[in-house]
Amino acid sequence: MADDEDEGLGLIPELYKPPALLPIAQLKDALLYTIETYPVTIIVGETGSGKTTQIPQFLLKAGWTSDGSVIAVTQPRRIAATSVAARVAEEIGCQLGQEVGYSIRFEDVTSAKTQIKFLTDGLLLREMLVDPLLKRYSVVMVDEAHERSLSSDILLSLLKKIMRKRPELRVVVSSATIEAEKFLEFFAPEEEEATNKQAKSDFGHIISIEGRMHPVEIQYLAEPVSDYVERAVQTVLDIHTTEEKGDILLFLTGREEIEDAIDMITDRIPDLGPGYQTLQPLPLYAGLSTDQQMYVFQPAAENTRKVIVSTNIAEASVTIDGIGYVIDCGFVKLRNYDPGLGIERLSVCPVSRASATQRAGRAGRTRPGKCFRLYTESAYSTLPETTFPEIQRSNLAPVILQLTNLGIQNVVRFDYLSRPPSQLVIRAIDTLYSLGAVDDQARLTKPLGARMADLPLEPMLAKALLNAPNFGCLPEMLTIAAMMTLQGTTFVSHDGNKKQEDKAKRRFAVEEGDHITLYNVYEAFVSQGKKDAQWCREHSLNFKALVKAMSVRKQLKNQLERLGIAETVSIPAAHVSRVGPMSMTERVRRCLTTGFFAHAARMKPDGTFQTPSGSATLYVHPSSIFFHRKADWVIYHEIMETKNKIYIRDLTTIEMDWLVEYAPEYYRVRQR
DNA sequence: AGTGTATAT
Structure with missing residues (x-):
């Protein structure tokens, strides 16, 4: 992994910081005690805290796999499951697929020796079809749960159910934001279930880990703007002419806006006059081919500042080094399902405060940075705290079919982390009924419904x-x-x-x-x-x-x-x-x-x-x-x-x- | 008449 910008030994000091120096190492004993004592542990830790790589290793050394069980760590994305597994295998000093492995669709890099297994949360859900109580696992850690993806939400609900039958199972929920309380409350036993001996507070615990992020200075607009693409382009040029070195990451909502912004930047570069670095605008969205996406990861040439104009893909799915400045337009395109019409809608929505925080954080990964929000501070305060969970805005037919197949009797009264609107559930059942997957009592039909679910x-x-x-x-x-x-x-x-x-x-x-x-x-x-x-x-x-x-x-x-x-x-x-x-x-x-x-x-x-x-x-x-x-x-x-x-x-x-x-x-x- | 944020089994 050579880096052109590095001289000398070619090592990036932070990357090679020994795990013992990570903030999480100081919490090791407290963490192990909590996991030993409570069925549920919520970890609040920002990016860079080392939670994903360190916690599984602590658990391994503390003997959580000594009886032959496995520690599962789920990730919302395939790329995360594979890369984190590789990193942990390296730290432990084993070959990937031996003590540490990963499993994603079409790729199972595990063996009989595997003790720590990284996998996508969707795949763990599939595993429940053959192992409903997840008996091979002593600990299940659900990473990035704050993203509230459809499958991690469902996974948490099912884990809660499994824990009643397997009191020895340990669940670790890791989250980057303030949703910790909500997660803990969700896992708390119902009033009638809680015995005198086990009060609610004995059920789980929250542990916070400090991250290693650099400070990011945030600037708001004094007045709202109507054309945020125009304003974003101006801001890019302002940063380029007045701020010191560091690449720029601009968040817009979609391909069309990104192409417009890049054209506008390119058009205005000649107006800058002489004496400035080269400005190199680059698009980034999922629809680009892989080779077109690669450009954004290459370090900029000498005396060149990159401007990456991206969709939400750069918010969590993709990480680019060297970003010093973030410009946040304040909007995102979200998919919404209309259960009345049975159609999906792709609409531009204001971001949540959690998203805005995540976007800003992209400027502070390697050094202190700045974030320019193209909205006023008062507009920020009116933004929703978190993004609407996917389960409340999706076509639920596939999920309902899967839950029914897992033996969930009543999908309407199922213990959802956030209850989906009943319209969504009803529409899903209607669809499944019309296809013959469930009967008029919403029970799975056999063999058709069961086969469809498989x-x-x-x-x-x-x-x-x-x-x-x-x-x-x-x-x-x-x-x-x-x-x-x-x-x-x-x-x-x-x-x-x-x-x-x-x-x-x-x-x-x-x-x-x-x-x-x-x-x-x-x-x-x-x-x-x-x-x-x-x-x-x-x-x-x-x-x-x-x-x-x-x-x-x-x-x-x-x-x-x-x-x-x-x-x-x-x-x-x-x-x-x-x-x-x-x-x-x-x-x-x-x-x-x-x-x-x-x-x-x-x-x-x-x-x-x-x-x-x-x-x-x-x-x-x-x-x-x-x-x-x-x-x-x-x-x-x-x-x-x-x-x-x-x-x-x-x-x-x-x-x-x-x-x-x-x-x-x-x-x-x-x-x- | 001229297009799709992102992710997963």
Whole structure:
């Protein structure tokens, strides 16, 4: 890990500071005592406190794995699980995968010797399907719980349930913010459960660890602004001309704003006049290809100041060294699910104070920094304290299916950390009922519901895939299901060449729609472009995404085989007479309809779509082949509202009659 | 008519 900026030994002193000097080392005894004494320990520690790397090692040395148990540490992101595991393995002096390992989807780097295991919280949830009480673990540490992701919230609820049956289990919840009290209160036993011997306060404890952050000076605007992109650009140039060295990190809400801001900065650089360093604006958002993202991590050239213009990705998911200045526009794009309409909405919302703090902290990682907030101090005080938990603004159908499969009897009265609005839960149950995954008492159906829950797919897609053998199109549907999980990342425009991307897309396009078009892409990739990044480049395809599709397809295939559904299975006798002579594309289209009947629409002469009830106008997403072509009835994979327009993505043509044939109950009411 | 914050199984 050479660093160009470092002279001499090439070592960065802070990185090599022995763990014993971390603030957390002083708390070691108190920590171990607390974990020994109380079932629940809440750790409040800022970035740099060493909590993630040190606590598992303390527990290991204190004997928490001496009976053969494992210490689990969950992370919200795959990258964190792998990198932290590598770091701890190095500190302990073992090979990764031996005493210290990690497990993420498609990668299990653990062995029989593994005592500390880092994994994503989503994967630990999956493990509960085979080990409901998580018996192999003596301690489960849930890291970054303050982010309130859907899976860490659910995980905490289930851990609380498990603890009643396993009093010896220890739960450590680690959080960077002030939510500690809420977490502790959540784990406290109900009044009637608390015996005299065990009062509420005996149940858990909060421990705070000081971080090693440098101070960040915060500046607010005196007056609010209406155009924060313009103001952000001005601030960038002001910092560049008046402040000392240090890169700039500018938070905006999305790709369009980022590109606008970069154009504006580039346009104004000549006006600065001579005598200043070079200013190098760089975009950062998840939609960029990996090589385009790499630029932001490279140290700037001599006499150059980087300006990284980023979405929320730089708030927690990605860390860039050398940032001295942060500019925070005060907004973020958040996904919201509208249970009434059954659509997701991507809307620009004010950030929470917790987010604003996290953004500011990005300036103080290596030295004292400054943060410029493009809003007034009084506006700051009116911001919500924390971001609305994901569980209160998501489509809950997948979660409810999973909880039901884990044996949760009543998903409405389930012990949520933050209760989702009942509308969300009701809508989820309705969806699952219409798909046949639960019965009219909201109980899991067998085998259909249980099988759907076993698959790592959204319920509608799981239903369609499980129906594939009935249409004799299992190999095709496996591919389509795998391609759907790429969520629109199949095509990329290399070097920003949009026209070339459109042209490449047309090459694979078929009149039946996007699903079969993506099937063609996958087939071409496997036969011609597999392990050939250059072929992908020529066809504007995302190599990494297609490799992932291959992994997903293989995983789905294995999972179905375990359910007794083999890829080569022939059409069941009862169906042969009906689907035997059909073309493969018709089988696939019918099969998709059995899962996505609720996502039906019909094209109007002007090229927009209408819902079956005619209540809303839907726009074809420009990534669809029907952006340029005509269609009649279609089903679509996804629906989302942005900028007051509802877009549908991944469309396939169907016959209206199929809706009634495959979903008679769902469409009966509207037919009359 | 012209597009998607981020993450996970």
